[in-house]
Amino acid sequence: MAEIVTDQTPAVLRGPTEKEKKYDRQLRLWAASGQAALESANILLVNSGAGTVGVETLKNLVLPGIGKFVIIDDAVVSEPDLGVNFFLDESCLEKSRSECCTNLLLELNPEVHGDWYPKNKEKLDLRYILNSSGPFTLIMYTNPIRQEDLATIEAYASQHQTPVVCIHSAGFYSYFRFSLHGTFPIVDTHPEVEKTTDLRLLQPWPELSAFAQEMVKEIDTLDDHEHGHLPYAVILLHFLEQWRQLHDGKNPTTPNEKKEFGKFVLSGSRTNNPEGGEENFQEAIDAINKNIKVSELEPGLKEVFNHQVSSEVERQSSFWTIARAVGLFYQKHNCLPLPGSLPDMKAQSSVYVKLQGLYKAKARKDAQEVLDLVRESVGGEHIEPTEVDLFCKNARFVKLINAKLGGPDLGQIFNAEKADDEAAEAMKIETGGAFSLPLSNFFIYLALKATAHSPVATANEIINTVTQLIPQAADYERMGQIAQEVARARGGELHNISALTGGMVAQEVIKIITKQYIPIDDTCIFDGISSRSAPHRRKHPEFALRIRV
Amino acid sequence: MTGTNATRRWQYLDHIRRNLGPFNQDSDVSEEALEALGQAKILVIGAGGLGCEILKDLALSGFRNIHVIDMDTIDISNLNRQFLFRKDDVGKHKAEVAAAFVEKRVKGVKITPHNCRIQDFDEDFYMQFQIVVCGLDSIEARRWINATLVNMVDMDNQDSLKPLIDGGTEGFKGQTRVIFPTLTPCIECQLDLYTPRAAVPLCTLATIPRQPEHCIEWAHIIAWDQEKPFPDLDKDDPEHITWLYQKASARAQEFGITGVTYSLTQGVVKNIIPAIASTNAIIAASCCNEALKIATTAAPALGFEESYMMYSGDDGIYTSTFKYDKKPDCAVCGEVAKPLQVDPSMTLRDLLDSFAVKPDLQLKKPSIRADDKTLYMQFPPSIEEQTRSNLDKTLKADLGLDVGHEIAVTDPAFPALTFRFILSFT
Numbered sequence: 008m009a010e011i012v013t014d015q016t017p018a019v020l021r022g023p024t025e026k027e028k029k030y031d032r033q034l035r036l037w038a039a040s041g042q043a044a045l046e047s048a049n050i051l052l053v054n055s056g057a058g059t060v061g062v063e064t065l066k067n068l069v070l071p072g073i074g075k076f077v078i079i080d081d082a083v084v085s086e087p088d089l090g091v092n093f094f095l096d097e098s099c100l101e102k103s104r105s106e107c108c109t110n111l112l113l114e115l116n117p118e119v120h121g122d123w124y125p126k127n128k129e130k131l132d133l134r135y136i137l138n139s140s141g142p143f144t145l146i147m148y149t150n151p152i153r154q155e156d157l158a159t160i161e162a163y164a165s166q167h168q169t170p171v172v173c174i175h176s177a178g179f180y181s182y183f184r185f186s187l188h189g190t191f192p193i194v195d196t197h198p199e200v201e202k203t204t205d206l207r208l209l210q211p212w213p214e215l216s217a218f219a220q221e222m223v224k225e226i227d228t229l230d231d232h233e234h235g236h237l238p239y240a241v242i243l244l245h246f247l248e249q250w251r252q253l254h255d256g257k258n259p260t261t262p263n264e265k266k267e268f269g270k271f272v273l274s275g276s277r278t279n280n281p282e283g284g285e286e287n288f289q290e291a292i293d294a295i296n297k298n299i300k301v302s303e304l305e306p307g308l309k310e311v312f313n314h315q316v317s318s319e320v321e322r323q324s325s326f327w328t329i330a331r332a333v334g335l336f337y338q339k340h341n342c343l344p345l346p347g348s349l350p351d352m353k354a355q356s357s358v359y360v361k362l363q364g365l366y367k368a369k370a371r372k373d374a375q376e377v378l379d380l381v382r383e384s385v386g387g388e389h390i391e392p393t394e395v396d397l398f399c400k401n402a403r404f405v406k407l408i409n410a411k412l413g414g415p416d417l418g419q420i421f422n423a424e425k426a427d428d429e430a431a432e433a434m435k436i437e438t439g440g441a442f443s444l445p446l447s448n449f450f451i452y453l454a455l456k457a458t459a460h461s462p463v464a465t466a467n468e469i470i471n472t473v474t475q476l477i478p479q480a481a482d483y484e485r486m487g488q489i490a491q492e493v494a495r496a497r498g499g500e501l502h503n504i505s506a507l508t509g510g511m512v513a514q515e516v517i518k519i520i521t522k523q524y525i526p527i528d529d530t531c532i533f534d535g536i537s538s539r540s541a542p543h544r545r546k547h548p549e550f551a552l553r554i555r556v
Numbered sequence: 557m558t559g560t561n562a563t564r565r566w567q568y569l570d571h572i573r574r575n576l577g578p579f580n581q582d583s584d585v586s587e588e589a590l591e592a593l594g595q596a597k598i599l600v601i602g603a604g605g606l607g608c609e610i611l612k613d614l615a616l617s618g619f620r621n622i623h624v625i626d627m628d629t630i631d632i633s634n635l636n637r638q639f640l641f642r643k644d645d646v647g648k649h650k651a652e653v654a655a656a657f658v659e660k661r662v663k664g665v666k667i668t669p670h671n672c673r674i675q676d677f678d679e680d681f682y683m684q685f686q687i688v689v690c691g692l693d694s695i696e697a698r699r700w701i702n703a704t705l706v707n708m709v710d711m712d713n714q715d716s717l718k719p720l721i722d723g724g725t726e727g728f729k730g731q732t733r734v735i736f737p738t739l740t741p742c743i744e745c746q747l748d749l750y751t752p753r754a755a756v757p758l759c760t761l762a763t764i765p766r767q768p769e770h771c772i773e774w775a776h777i778i779a780w781d782q783e784k785p786f787p788d789l790d791k792d793d794p795e796h797i798t799w800l801y802q803k804a805s806a807r808a809q810e811f812g813i814t815g816v817t818y819s820l821t822q823g824v825v826k827n828i829i830p831a832i833a834s835t836n837a838i839i840a841a842s843c844c845n846e847a848l849k850i851a852t853t854a855a856p857a858l859g860f861e862e863s864y865m866m867y868s869g870d871d872g873i874y875t876s877t878f879k880y881d882k883k884p885d886c887a888v889c890g891e892v893a894k895p896l897q898v899d900p901s902m903t904l905r906d907l908l909d910s911f912a913v914k915p916d917l918q919l920k921k922p923s924i925r926a927d928d929k930t931l932y933m934q935f936p937p938s939i940e941e942q943t944r945s946n947l948d949k950t951l952k953a954d955l956g957l958d959v960g961h962e963i964a965v966t967d968p969a970f971p972a973l974t975f976r977f978i979l980s981f982t
């Protein structure tokens with residue numbers, strides 16, 4: 008046991024600030040960079056109807072500390088509002104709903120600014136407000152909405168390339184749909200840590216090979232302590248070398264070969280000890296499947312490499328400039344820049360720290376090479392090295408949202424979804440209910456959308472609206488049931504469904520503002536009866552469905 | 557408030573309560589049945605991230621008689637999501653502040669706070685409720701209330717069956733479960749869904765630290781005990797955390813390890829789980845949606861078919877619902893002993909230690925009996941002393957345990973439970 012306890016402490020020992028304390032639980036998810044992005048965001052809510060889902064969304068954005076929000080809503084608070092909206096009370100009756108909600112939302116976080124419109128009883132001039140209180144980071148609007156207001160929002164958003172989300176909550180159903188105007192790349196996708204390990208065991212660089220060779224030079228004469236503390240990365244590099252000598256220079260690739268290779272590694276473990284084996288060798292064997300494989304490009308990164316930029320502005324953006332440089336790096340080396348992190352493994356402290364240093368140094372070298380390539384391209388001279396570092400570290404999991412264009416039309420989706428529903432029913436019958444697949448939420452989307460401008464519609468009116476787009480919808484029984492369920496709510500919101508939907512929308516808005524994690528692409532439909540949500544992706548100009556499993 | 561205003565106030569909720577839909581055609585929508593929601597007494601356990609949301613959601617779902625239990629007081633780090641609390645409330649009881657806030661905002665709802673532990677109440681207390689909704693961050697408390705509610709079920713008394721709705725979150729992920737005690741799988745049946753985190757071996761902390769976490773755990777487990785800078789470690793006292801942070805930093809420097817920060821120290825020592833408003837909103841609302849469906853039959857609820865909803869929001873949005881099976885050898889709701897395979901040459905101490913990390917057990921202070929004799933008891937001290945010498949004995953040769961023997965394990969955290977095992981040897 009190390010007995011030395013030094014009294015010297017590092018020079019900078021800083022406790023957290025008040026703000027860091029308050030936001031501690033979220034900073035652990037999106038860090039100071041994400042928080043800074045939130046704090047400079049200005050979010051607009053164009054509210055209407057029962058009016059709760061948008062306000063619940065804002066609540067989940069005010070709490071983590073967005074910079075500013077604006078609510079546009081010309082409704083006056085009435086009794087039904089008090090039965091569904093938590094950010095109103097009896098003193099608000101007959102007053103401006105946007106003003107009252109703004110005030111009660113602002114109580115949640117003194118650091119957030121808020122404003123509301125219309126200020127007096129004047130007629131709402133949406134175009135004027137949009138132009139005078141922006142620019143907005145993101146616009147949210149709720150259904151039902153007046154056609155002309157929707158047109159105003161869409162025109163503004165497309166002119167300013169502002170992301171927009173449409174939210175609709177009625178009865179037990181809801182959906183929301185994001186429009187992002189062009190591709191939306193995410194670098195900091197936060198993949199699961201286990202997936203990110205990249206030890207380069209099949210493509211070791213010279214310094215790593217030399218380090219491993221030095222450690223195992225006299226592997227058989229190492230004392231038990233040293234032998235039992237060889238890091239598993241070193242063990243695997245050593246036995247791979249040996250394996251190749253016995254197998255015409257080839258690495259173990261098939262499952263069978265890997266199994267044999269595992270036995271081969273195990274044969275090197277010393278067993279003349281009380282445990283009858285060595286932990287580090289066991290770690291090595293456990294690491295074979297994940298680490299001894301030729302790395303393939305993830306689909307997300309492939310899409311980035313194959314993407315055709317749509318404009319010169321996009322082309323010169325820092326993301327695409329760095330992406331091109333990483334692409335060149337990949338072509339040249341047949342591997343991505345090294346992320347540089349080393350997972351924990353049994354080893355002596357000093358050996359582990361040295362090995363960690365090798366990985367870090369190689370990552371820095373790779374990032375420098377990418378930076379040099381960036382600097383050579385037009386506009387690349389202004390790109391920050393930290394941005395290049397971040398890209399290199401996350402390169403394998405970089406992702407494009409809203410990248411695909413084109414796809415089947417609504418009728419084709421309808422047919423496909425209906426066929427899936429029928430297959431699910433058949434499966435349920437076949438297995439006596441033991442195995443059931445979820446039914447499609449697509450029909451909920453259709454029924455809700457049919458009430459986007461007229462909340463109080465009968466089931467027949469809903470079906471009529473849907474069949475104008477999709478004639479065959481009239482014949483599908485489940486479509487009819489869902490239309491009845493939507494009609495039952497008569498445009499009213501259930502607080503739970505709006506609170507839940509507000510949570511999901513806020514989460515997606517946070518991902519878009521912070522450019523972290525992976526935002527939904529692009530529609531989510533929630534069924535509060537079966538408690539399921541399913542993402543749909545709209546492909547301009549038609550719809551396409553992508554349910555992730 | 558006049559009757560007409562009350563009717564107008566709840567009109568959105570009434571749309572779905574008074575009108576039958578295609579998925580609840582057999583529901584009772586008589587005035588009498590509609591009245592039941594307002595009469596129902598519902599218990600909320602936890603007034604934290606989920607609890608605040610749950611209280612709001614239930615109040616706006618038409619529940620009018622709500623109780624809430626939470627022993628905690630408000631901390632500044634709660635304010636980013638526990639939206640019923642303000643900076644001035646720091647240090648006050650969560651249950652009290654939350655109850656008062658929602659009562660004031662939503663007229664007509666009565667919320668009774670209890671600033672105490674759930675274990676402070678007996679079955680009589682729990683018997684008064686129709687539904688229990690849990691928003692807890694502790695597995696132990698969940699297991700306790702689950703065992704209590706299962707034990708309370710009396711097949712001759714329909715009212716003794718209290719549906720348990722349980723929510724949990726971690727970062728962008730969460731889950732909702734609906735349990736009808738004794739009828740559907742209980743929390744103990746699904747305990748292996750929570751894998752306890754593997755502890756770092758003591759020798760790594762003591763001699764070969766490699767990660768900043770190892771240095772922090774060293775300061776926490778070893779240096780603190782050696783130096784006792786304060787009588788007891790208070791994980792919420794910044795001075796104590798600062799001491800650990802400085803110790804850990806010094807040790808990291810000694811070994812050339814980077815990455816020890818105050819925030820990481822706090823995270824490791826307190827086992828902090830990231831928490832955000834949006835995930836809490838989603839899971840709490842999903843719990844309350846199920847509560848409303850159970851109380852009103854306005855739509856079919858989770859429970860008898862699929863009983864578990866899993867939510868994940870870090871990569872797009874993904875939810876799915878699962879059907880679980882009851883485990884016949886569940887220590888809470890099952891009837892039979894579980895098989896337990898052990899190495900006959902292991903010591904009793906090793907066996908007891910293994911119970912802490914076994915996913916389906918997770919017991920920190922186990923006592924153990926075999927058929928007729930007590931092998932080891934944690935309490936009372938006199939028996940502990942008498943049985944302590946058994947800890948270093950081996951199971952077969954010294955203690956005479958053999959294949960087919962039944963052993964019984966208990967733990968003070970779950971006084972109502974006995975975990976029964978049938979031994980077999982590896």
Ligand SMILES: [Zn+2]
Nearest residue numbers: 742745886889
């Ligand atoms: Zn059970």
